[in-house]
Amino acid sequence: MNRIYYIILIAFMVVSCNKSDDNDNENCKFLLDVQVNRTVSLNLNPNLEIPGNSLYIPNIGNAGVIVINSGFEFLAWDAADPNHVQNGCRLVSDSGFEATCNCEDKNKYSLITGQPLGNSALQCGLRNYRVERIENTLVISN
Secondary structure (H helix, E strand, O other), X not given: OHHHHHHHHHHXXXXXXXXXXXXXXOOOOOOOOOOOXXXXXXXXXXXXHOOOOEEEEOOOOOOOEEEEEOOOOEEEEEOOOOOOOOOOXXXXXXXXXXXXXXXXXXXXEEXXXXXXXXXXXXXXXXXXXXXEXXXXXXXXXX
């Protein structure tokens, strides 16, 4: 009888560990998988220490990276809109914790969760990058 419980437990674990993220979604194929490794000095960017403030870093990721202070941690998101073909548009941080695509579709995203806001037809969330704080330096990588 214990053997049956172990088999059921293992089967449950295998099913529940099934990875399901935006990369598995057929519609989420517009971003390239590019290597990101950049440091940001908080001494040179003191406004980033204020919760809700963000910094756009060009020339990394697909369309640059937006770093935001959530009030609890620093978060970094690719500035490319993952819901359409990349054509020179990018996300622009609004005041607060949201960003809007500067293409004509004006897709809006949360800079806390990375999820689309307002338009339920959008299926892809923003690409997140790891942020590690080492003293007064942020290391952004994937």
